[in-house]
Amino acid sequence: MSYNNRGHRGDGPPRGRGFSARGSASSRGGSFTRGSAPGRGGGPPFRGHSGGGGNREVVIFKGDTPATVQPHLSNANMNTLISSLSPLRNQNTPDRPVRPGFGTLGTPVILRANFFAVKFRKGQTFYEYTVTISGPKTKLPNTMKIRLFELLEQHPDFAQYNPHIAHDRSAKLYSAEPLPQPLEFDIKYFDDHKEGPDDNADEYKLEIEFTKEHDLSALNDYLNGNPESKGFDIQPLTTALNLIGGKFASGRGTRVGRSILKYFDQTTRPYELSHQIEARQGFSLSFRPGYQQFMVNVNVCMAAFVTPGNLADKLNKFQDRSHGAMLTLPRGLVKSIKIKTTHLGYKKSVFQIMTTSARQTTFTLDNGKKITVEKYFEQTYNKKLKYPDTLPVINVGNKRKPNYLPAELCEIIPGCVFRDRLSAMETKNMMNVACNPPHENAQAITQTGFPFLGFSNEQGNNNNTNSPLEPFGISIDSEMVVIPGRELGPPTILGNKPIPNVNKASWYFPPGVKFVRGAVCQTWQVLIIQDGWNRTESDKATEIADRFLERLKKCGMNVPSKSGMNDVYLVDPREDDASRSKSVQKIREGLIGAKKASFVLVLLRNVDKVVYAAVKTIGDVELGVHTVCMQVDTALKRGEAYFANVALKLNIKLGGINHKLDEHSTKWLTKKSTMMVGIDVTHAGPTSRYGTPSIAAVVANVDDSFVQFPASMRIQAVDEDKEAKEMVTDLAEMMCERLSAYEKKMKKLPERVFIFRDGVSEASTFSLPPLFLGQFDVSLREEKPLILEAFKRMKAPGGKAYRPKLSIIICGKRHHARFFATNSQYASQNGNTRPGTIVDKGISAIFDFDFYLQPHDGIKGSVKATHYTVIYDENSFSADEIQKGTHDFSYLYARATKAVSLMPPAYYADLACERGRCYLNDLLALGDGKSSSGASTGTGGKKGRKDEKEEVFIAAAEAWGNGIHPIMRNSMFYI
Numbered sequence: 001m002s003y004n005n006r007g008h009r010g011d012g013p014p015r016g017r018g019f020s021a022r023g024s025a026s027s028r029g030g031s032f033t034r035g036s037a038p039g040r041g042g043g044p045p046f047r048g049h050s051g052g053g054g055n056r057e058v059v060i061f062k063g064d065t066p067a068t069v070q071p072h073l074s075n076a077n078m079n080t081l082i083s084s085l086s087p088l089r090n091q092n093t094p095d096r097p098v099r100p101g102f103g104t105l106g107t108p109v110i111l112r113a114n115f116f117a118v119k120f121r122k123g124q125t126f127y128e129y130t131v132t133i134s135g136p137k138t139k140l141p142n143t144m145k146i147r148l149f150e151l152l153e154q155h156p157d158f159a160q161y162n163p164h165i166a167h168d169r170s171a172k173l174y175s176a177e178p179l180p181q182p183l184e185f186d187i188k189y190f191d192d193h194k195e196g197p198d199d200n201a202d203e204y205k206l207e208i209e210f211t212k213e214h215d216l217s218a219l220n221d222y223l224n225g226n227p228e229s230k231g232f233d234i235q236p237l238t239t240a241l242n243l244i245g246g247k248f249a250s251g252r253g254t255r256v257g258r259s260i261l262k263y264f265d266q267t268t269r270p271y272e273l274s275h276q277i278e279a280r281q282g283f284s285l286s287f288r289p290g291y292q293q294f295m296v297n298v299n300v301c302m303a304a305f306v307t308p309g310n311l312a313d314k315l316n317k318f319q320d321r322s323h324g325a326m327l328t329l330p331r332g333l334v335k336s337i338k339i340k341t342t343h344l345g346y347k348k349s350v351f352q353i354m355t356t357s358a359r360q361t362t363f364t365l366d367n368g369k370k371i372t373v374e375k376y377f378e379q380t381y382n383k384k385l386k387y388p389d390t391l392p393v394i395n396v397g398n399k400r401k402p403n404y405l406p407a408e409l410c411e412i413i414p415g416c417v418f419r420d421r422l423s424a425m426e427t428k429n430m431m432n433v434a435c436n437p438p439h440e441n442a443q444a445i446t447q448t449g450f451p452f453l454g455f456s457n458e459q460g461n462n463n464n465t466n467s468p469l470e471p472f473g474i475s476i477d478s479e480m481v482v483i484p485g486r487e488l489g490p491p492t493i494l495g496n497k498p499i500p501n502v503n504k505a506s507w508y509f510p511p512g513v514k515f516v517r518g519a520v521c522q523t524w525q526v527l528i529i530q531d532g533w534n535r536t537e538s539d540k541a542t543e544i545a546d547r548f549l550e551r552l553k554k555c556g557m558n559v560p561s562k563s564g565m566n567d568v569y570l571v572d573p574r575e576d577d578a579s580r581s582k583s584v585q586k587i588r589e590g591l592i593g594a595k596k597a598s599f600v601l602v603l604l605r606n607v608d609k610v611v612y613a614a615v616k617t618i619g620d621v622e623l624g625v626h627t628v629c630m631q632v633d634t635a636l637k638r639g640e641a642y643f644a645n646v647a648l649k650l651n652i653k654l655g656g657i658n659h660k661l662d663e664h665s666t667k668w669l670t671k672k673s674t675m676m677v678g679i680d681v682t683h684a685g686p687t688s689r690y691g692t693p694s695i696a697a698v699v700a701n702v703d704d705s706f707v708q709f710p711a712s713m714r715i716q717a718v719d720e721d722k723e724a725k726e727m728v729t730d731l732a733e734m735m736c737e738r739l740s741a742y743e744k745k746m747k748k749l750p751e752r753v754f755i756f757r758d759g760v761s762e763a764s765t766f767s768l769p770p771l772f773l774g775q776f777d778v779s780l781r782e783e784k785p786l787i788l789e790a791f792k793r794m795k796a797p798g799g800k801a802y803r804p805k806l807s808i809i810i811c812g813k814r815h816h817a818r819f820f821a822t823n824s825q826y827a828s829q830n831g832n833t834r835p836g837t838i839v840d841k842g843i844s845a846i847f848d849f850d851f852y853l854q855p856h857d858g859i860k861g862s863v864k865a866t867h868y869t870v871i872y873d874e875n876s877f878s879a880d881e882i883q884k885g886t887h888d889f890s891y892l893y894a895r896a897t898k899a900v901s902l903m904p905p906a907y908y909a910d911l912a913c914e915r916g917r918c919y920l921n922d923l924l925a926l927g928d929g930k931s932s933s934g935a936s937t938g939t940g941g942k943k944g945r946k947d948e949k950e951e952v953f954i955a956a957a958e959a960w961g962n963g964i965h966p967i968m969r970n971s972m973f974y975i
Helices: 075-084 142-154 159-164 216-223 235-252 311-318 373-381 424-434 438-453 538-555 581-592 609-623 632-638 640-653 731-746 775-793 879-892 904-919 941-960
Strands: 107-120 125-134 165-167 172-175 183-188 203-215 254-256 262-264 277-290 293-306 338-341 347-349 352-357 362-364 370-372 392-395 404-406 410-412 474-487 524-530 564-569 599-604 626-631 674-682 694-700 711-716 752-757 805-812 819-821 837-839 849-854 866-873
Touching: 107 438, 107 837, 125 142, 125 235, 142 183, 142 203, 159 165, 165 235, 172 235, 203 216, 203 235, 216 277, 216 293, 235 254, 235 262, 235 277, 235 438, 235 474, 262 293, 277 424, 277 438, 293 424, 293 438, 311 410, 362 373, 370 373, 373 404, 438 474, 438 819, 524 538, 524 581, 538 564, 538 599, 538 632, 538 640, 564 581, 581 609, 599 609, 599 632, 609 626, 609 904, 626 632, 626 640, 632 640, 674 731, 674 904, 694 731, 694 904, 711 731, 711 904, 711 941, 731 775, 752 775, 752 904, 775 805, 775 866, 849 879, 866 879, 879 904
Parallel strands: 524 564, 524 599, 599 626, 674 752, 752 805
Antiparallel strands: 107 293, 107 474, 107 819, 125 172, 125 203, 165 172, 183 203, 254 262, 262 277, 277 293, 338 347, 338 410, 352 392, 362 370, 392 404, 474 837, 674 694, 694 711, 805 866, 837 849, 849 866
């Protein structure tokens, strides 16, 4: 699992903190791929001041160096570009609209970006080749392909080509010089622990066949924005450059990722996250075009790795013992481990940790005799085991053909990427090491990243003739590009009265100011979850309930005194199964007793994902009762701020309105009836049951205040051949549900539909920019027709055809662009760019309509903007309209008194997906400390995996049932 200065998006219980546990560490600097962190919003909404503090000196990266915007980015040149694109705009097609102009609103600022100019040798050409592998095995695993390419590089006849070639270790090879044709090599295969091949080693033929030539002469027209070059396919060139740029680092460190390539130096000092997991700093790179110059984007990132060492020591340290059961490790950890044997030196991935020891485990020899693993290693290798009966054996084969090894003969090799979600403690530790101030990240990129990637030597000289890029005719500027930006001011926020003093994208409800509309509650109850020895006393529960009630009334909610308080005593986990089914039944019985309440306040003493998931599943799906969870100790410790935050959530769940924007700030939406839609998809992780479906969510407003966003949710099967689908398969039906809900509430259908699509990758393989092929176009090709189909199914008054004007905007979070203030005038107190920062020049697309927006304040670490791209537009947005509108709408996130980093509809869709994960928790959470054994139920082979996938989907469909309870469907139950 890798991290890149954003925020962890985990699916554990927050929760009860009044803001999302998934939120942005983009506002906090640590960038977590999928996880949780409250950075996108949160903070006490009712308080006496807006925070603040201290007169600390702001440290600016290269603050003493004058920063001048490059001449080609002058306003005159930018206006010339826009004028030159007018023939394309006149084509009047809503698909992939050409940029209509650049934004003008806001205060101009000068920024640095972690992009570096790339120069090519005059006349440089790159040659693309396809590598075909043939041999005894027709379907090779990736590890064998990688090894064959290593052996190819070691072949004496291939050595002359090594300096000027780069490859993907699979099928593509690029060269800076033409290679002779035909070109083929016979390679005898042997593993890297051997000195050479055996006499009977398998032999493979690698044929290197010319595919195409990439002449850079056509590139300039594209970079200059020549309208005739808009269709220029730059994807192959960026693919080649990403491989070439990563060649040096790939040979020195560990390569991680598929869509974004990241490289980690295993020789640097690690940061301990737990006894099993460590973090290491690395760097990502991505070549991409910009206006009048090619650039490479380099960013610092962190990744979690399994701590190297002896596997037996790892098992003994973990001590996951239950009533004398055999030691084991969490499945997520096991699936991340690759070992090297100490007796023979070969490397293998761990398939499974067994439940029997070397003394108990037997297998059959070639002569038909059975033997224990202990006896086999003693007789064959003269190895007397230290732990023959106290540690389990390791299966490095598979289910059909196991290969057992004693744990003590297995060394975990460096560079094993941890492929599961981090625990709460590990996440906290990762945040501490990943959240570095912006100037430190910038220094790491230029001083450590450049030499490590081979972009400069150790002294920082990027023009030396010994550079690994020199044979390719490539040189990279050592200075970050300097670009223009702007700062947008905050909108006017309204409670039941105007809210003054919006400061640093944050505000509070001063005394006398209440919610815009307080929800009405008929009855409510308290459910105390008693789990383990650490019980919650009734007086503490009463104190929490009373203080919470007081806060709800101060907020303007109509809430009576609680109508009941009950305890639920859970079964000891040691006397329950892994899913805690007995305890879940206890929770169910407790909530059934409160079924008629408007909401149930659930008090939790311990953080337990199973318990939290059970509460939400039973409340949302089975019974149709709203639940709000509080951690007892946290509530008592944080007091009013905590209760105020939970009040924000509860009021929205029950149909209230916390705050809204003034008429001027929403005029772009209200000039015609508008439905704002958020779409997202979340997928099972690598440690979930094979075949666990994805979860899709579509949310949309049902009011003209743009506050209430009920959700439609579905599970969708993974592809037959491989992976989860990013596209929403039931989108037409889900959109119809949202349109019907809007029509029912507003008494008409919307004239315009704006879709903010979260979760679509900005790139396909090898970090391609979003402006080219990839899932942006897939979204248009696959999802847009389903949206239009939904419009056809709806009927306007009088049975007329219904066709609103549609716009689709992609919200990109998985990018590595970072902006740095050039002086304290443009910086927040911790050195980040300030709230409202927007960038649409310099590093943005040449033709496409995109921009980077940071509405929120970077509290900790390095702040991250969201990348918005308009991929379909029938509403003819101007740059200022969509940019200012998106910025202001970021203040409408319902459960925080802060602007958030992501457009709220997309954020809500993400939250709904995360809530859906609770309903499938048993299938998704296999890595959360559960045994590594018995996770797969298939019989092996392709048919076995197909059977298992079908079995798992049936189980998921059963758990999902009919989806959200009818009582809850018109509410923001997921908030």
